[in-house]
Amino acid sequence: MSIPAFATLLERLLFSPGRNAKLALLRQWFETQPDPDRGLGLAAIAGELSFRTAKPGLFRELIATRTDPALFAMSYDYVGDLAETIALLWPDDARANAPPPGLAEVVETLEMAAGAEVPAIIARWLDGLDAGARLALIKLVTGGLRVGASARLAKTALAEWSGQPVNEIEELWHGVPPPYIALFDWLEGRGTRPDPAGVPIFRPLMLAHPLEEADLISLAPGDWAAEWKWDGIRVQLTAVPGGRRLWSRGAEDISASFPEIIQAMDFHAVADGELLVVRDGVVAPFSDLQQRLNRKSPSAKMLADYPVAVRLYDLLFEGGEDLRPLPFDARRARLEAWHARAQPARMDLSALIDFEDFAGLEALRAGARAASMEGLMLKRRDSAYEPGRMRGKWWKWKRGTQNVDAVLMYAQRGHGKRSSFYSDYTFGLWREAEGGEMELVPVGKAYSGFTDQDLLFLDKWVREHTTNRFGPVREVEPGLVLEVEFDAAQRSPRHKSGVAMRFPRIARIRRDKPAVEADRLETLLAMIPGG
Amino acid sequence: MPPHPQTWLRVTPAGLWCEPGDFYIDPSRPVERAIITHGHSDHARPGHSAVLATAETLAVMRVRMGEGRAGITQQALGFGERLDLNGVIVTLRPAGHVLGSAQVVMEWQGARAVVSGDYKRRYDPTCPGFEPVPCDVFVTEATFALPVFTHPPASGEVQKLLDSVALFPGRTHVIGAYSLGKAQRMIAMLRAAGWEAPIYLHGALAPLCALYEEFGVSLGPLLPATVANKSALVGAIVLGPPSAVADKWARRLAEPVLCMASGWMRLRQRAKQGGVELPMVISDHADWPELLATAEDVQAPEIWITHGREDALIHALAGQGILGRALHLVGREEEGE
Numbered sequence: 001m002s003i004p005a006f007a008t009l010l011e012r013l014l015f016s017p018g019r020n021a022k023l024a025l026l027r028q029w030f031e032t033q034p035d036p037d038r039g040l041g042l043a044a045i046a047g048e049l050s051f052r053t054a055k056p057g058l059f060r061e062l063i064a065t066r067t068d069p070a071l072f073a074m075s076y077d078y079v080g081d082l083a084e085t086i087a088l089l090w091p092d093d094a095r096a097n098a099p100p101p102g103l104a105e106v107v108e109t110l111e112m113a114a115g116a117e118v119p120a121i122i123a124r125w126l127d128g129l130d131a132g133a134r135l136a137l138i139k140l141v142t143g144g145l146r147v148g149a150s151a152r153l154a155k156t157a158l159a160e161w162s163g164q165p166v167n168e169i170e171e172l173w174h175g176v177p178p179p180y181i182a183l184f185d186w187l188e189g190r191g192t193r194p195d196p197a198g199v200p201i202f203r204p205l206m207l208a209h210p211l212e213e214a215d216l217i218s219l220a221p222g223d224w225a226a227e228w229k230w231d232g233i234r235v236q237l238t239a240v241p242g243g244r245r246l247w248s249r250g251a252e253d254i255s256a257s258f259p260e261i262i263q264a265m266d267f268h269a270v271a272d273g274e275l276l277v278v279r280d281g282v283v284a285p286f287s288d289l290q291q292r293l294n295r296k297s298p299s300a301k302m303l304a305d306y307p308v309a310v311r312l313y314d315l316l317f318e319g320g321e322d323l324r325p326l327p328f329d330a331r332r333a334r335l336e337a338w339h340a341r342a343q344p345a346r347m348d349l350s351a352l353i354d355f356e357d358f359a360g361l362e363a364l365r366a367g368a369r370a371a372s373m374e375g376l377m378l379k380r381r382d383s384a385y386e387p388g389r390m391r392g393k394w395w396k397w398k399r400g401t402q403n404v405d406a407v408l409m410y411a412q413r414g415h416g417k418r419s420s421f422y423s424d425y426t427f428g429l430w431r432e433a434e435g436g437e438m439e440l441v442p443v444g445k446a447y448s449g450f451t452d453q454d455l456l457f458l459d460k461w462v463r464e465h466t467t468n469r470f471g472p473v474r475e476v477e478p479g480l481v482l483e484v485e486f487d488a489a490q491r492s493p494r495h496k497s498g499v500a501m502r503f504p505r506i507a508r509i510r511r512d513k514p515a516v517e518a519d520r521l522e523t524l525l526a527m528i529p530g531g
Numbered sequence: 532m533p534p535h536p537q538t539w540l541r542v543t544p545a546g547l548w549c550e551p552g553d554f555y556i557d558p559s560r561p562v563e564r565a566i567i568t569h570g571h572s573d574h575a576r577p578g579h580s581a582v583l584a585t586a587e588t589l590a591v592m593r594v595r596m597g598e599g600r601a602g603i604t605q606q607a608l609g610f611g612e613r614l615d616l617n618g619v620i621v622t623l624r625p626a627g628h629v630l631g632s633a634q635v636v637m638e639w640q641g642a643r644a645v646v647s648g649d650y651k652r653r654y655d656p657t658c659p660g661f662e663p664v665p666c667d668v669f670v671t672e673a674t675f676a677l678p679v680f681t682h683p684p685a686s687g688e689v690q691k692l693l694d695s696v697a698l699f700p701g702r703t704h705v706i707g708a709y710s711l712g713k714a715q716r717m718i719a720m721l722r723a724a725g726w727e728a729p730i731y732l733h734g735a736l737a738p739l740c741a742l743y744e745e746f747g748v749s750l751g752p753l754l755p756a757t758v759a760n761k762s763a764l765v766g767a768i769v770l771g772p773p774s775a776v777a778d779k780w781a782r783r784l785a786e787p788v789l790c791m792a793s794g795w796m797r798l799r800q801r802a803k804q805g806g807v808e809l810p811m812v813i814s815d816h817a818d819w820p821e822l823l824a825t826a827e828d829v830q831a832p833e834i835w836i837t838h839g840r841e842d843a844l845i846h847a848l849a850g851q852g853i854l855g856r857a858l859h860l861v862g863r864e865e866e867g868e
């Protein structure tokens with residue numbers, strides 16, 4: 001019965017807005033499903049299982065021989081989604097005679113089956129399932145599974161269910177292939193901890209807390225090392241005899257997107273750094289790096305136009321030696337010595353900043369206007385490298401933020417606890433339209449920064465000033481000014497306004513300010529570094 | 532040769548009008564004489580002079596509209612009783628839609644037309660099941676007239692709810708269900724599935740639940756869902772009208788799981804749009820297979836469609852050798868379900 005059970009899990013994950021609800025659903029899955037089905041389900045949710053055996057066209061052909069074409073066309077037009085239409089239209093009458101397939105049966109069969117047999121096999125499976133399970137099967141075998149649960153969430157559920165720390169699970173994750181039998185054996189106390197030696201695995205990153213001015217007073221300058229916080233993406237470089245990997249901070253394997261980095265990892269070590277686009281030694285704005293993200297196989301032109309490099313922060317392993325228990329100063333010395341010896345291409349060191357006191361450091365921070373610097377990092381000199389966000393070990397001291405006064409334009413309901421509140425806000429700035437009239441152009445979207453009390457006010461305001469509805473979205477009168485704080489403005493051809501904000505949030509509701517006095521688009525455009 | 536129903540049953544701006552009998556069926560504006568199939572507001576409107584319906588439907592109308600507005604005179608007609616209105620013989624037959632819902636059977640000079648109102652063919656413990664009546668013209672709705680609407684067995688959907696209650700004992704399950712029909716059917720199905728605990732009701736559902744009880748449909752212990760007993764509602768099942776469940780009212784409950792019992796929940800987009808966490812496909816309207824089976828059961832060579840998706844149904848009926856015709860009645864929007 002596991003495809004129907006898996007379909008029920010997927011459906012509930014998809015519709016549950018709350019994180020706790022998703023965790024409970026996943027825990028129940030691990031608890032109640034047998035091996036190897038539970039591990040295969042986990043792999044599918046974590047995005048580790050992908051088939052390319054079945055293309056959507058195959059399903060179109062299968063359904064064409066089973067439905068009236070006019071009724072199919074009307075149904076598809078009405079439902080809008082091909083997989084869902086096919087799942088709903090597939091005839092139910094054969095179900096009594098065809099048992100539902102198991103998850104393992106589906107996975108194993110598709111790995112073995114010759115292409116020509118696939119349509120008949122899939123048709124037989126569909127005959128044994130109800131509409132919800134048919135949809136799950138179609139999405140699974142066409143690789144279109146979107147479940148609203150991340151790999152990280154699945155691992156957290158695994159940790160909660162088993163009582164093992166999530167970082168332990170994260171660390172073993174890439175060393176144990178689906179269906180994770182050895183992992184489950186260990187989690188259920190039947191087996192020993194799997195040994196990932198020799199396999200490139202992700203080590204959970206150490207993260208920093210945002211520094212408030214008030215925290216500074218209690219810090220002694222001599223205890224701290226300072227370095228710039230570069231505005232790229234945090235990465236982990238893992239090069240071991242069993243392979244090389246580049247990981248994002250979320251444990252995603254991004255090796256394929258950055259082949260030049262993989263090629264440069266001609267060493268045996270695990271390092272922590274920032275991935276940046278660098279031209280002639282100058283770090284380019286984040287928007288340049290964005291061109292390279294999510295491209296599975298970048299063209300030669302992309303590689304030439306957006307050359308990447310890694311600025312190294314830390315060394316976690318040298319050879320087989322785990323340096324993480326060492327204090328920061330000792331690891332830094334090992335990093336410098338190793339870098340001087342190995343001289344890896346496309347990698348330099350993030351320089352340490354000399355400072356006498358925090359006032360001097362603050363002046364430095366305020367003076368750094370380069371867009372490629374997000375601010376400063378403070379690292380306790382005696383701190384070991386510990387996964388997660390440990391208070392008092394690492395601080396991030398961000399550059400002062402920027403803000404504009406924008407006008408609320410649209411609102412949408414939020415997720416989780418906020419699902420009945422209008423808590424996602426799209427706001428705009430004024431610009432002159434043809435004919436001299438002023439018009440609002442949307443410039444961004446924010447769903448944080450405000451207090452609970454602000455939220456109540458905003459929700460009520462949205463309901464009372466709605467002028468139009470589009471599904472879950474409400475359009476409101478242009479009558480409320482929001483002070484929007486953001487980290488940086490950058491050019492964006494994808495936005496109608498031509499500009500995008502990094503991390504916008506609602507700093508204040510400006511009930512005192514009439515909407516006509518909100519900022520103009522030019523004000524924001526002027527904040528883009530380098531014009 | 533009996534007169535074809537199109538010569539004596541006409542579409543007028545006020546709705547379907549039986550000319551020789553001089554009465555309307557489910558008229559959309561106030562008229563002298565109206566026959567009402569059932570108490571939903573798109574069928575039963577206030578302000579008619581004389582109203583004929585089942586005793587149950589008349590009672591529903593009084594509860595929903597108040598005594599004065601539910602017709603100046605009310606006449607009850609039981610299922611199967613014959614009434615002569617100017618030579619037109621009128622009979623009511625169960626439609627299986629909600630308490631009191633009836634098909635209107637009209638016979639005139641040897642021709643027979645049946646106006647079914649809204650109907651379904653599934654089992655419903657709160658009202659008698661649909662009885663097909665062979666006729667020359669059958670008038671049907673087409674709310675779910677697309678083959679994608681093949682509704683699963685309702686018992687499985689109720690089981691989903693009970694599974695969820697077991698998985699999330701610290702949360703309150705709040706079900707959006709129409710106040711006439713769906714709510715009481717939901718309660719009766721929960722009782723049949725073994726849920727014996729009190730079921731909590733939004734205030735808008737209480738009067739009709741009481742009325743169902745008066746007509747002998749027993750619903751078990753029902754209590755008001757008020758903020759005062761929020762803690763009692765942890766782990767409980769609460770019912771409210773869909774509008775209240777989607778909005779502020781439900782927020783005050785303990786970590787609510789928003790559930791919706793509706794045939795529209797067959798489509799994911801519908802559930803997503805409504806912010807529904809647990810969609811339950813439970814319909815009080817006929818689904819696609821039921822529409823086609825009914826067309827066959829009533830043996831009518833001609834089927835008129837009041838509202839819904841006419842195009843697909845007309846196409847499919849043509850395949851069965853039946854002539855379909857869209858009436859485009861005004862005042863019937865998409866069925867809230």
Ligand SMILES: [Zn+2]
Nearest residue numbers: 569571628649
């Ligand atoms: Zn109705």
Ligand SMILES: [Zn+2]
Nearest residue numbers: 571573649866
């Ligand atoms: Zn209706």
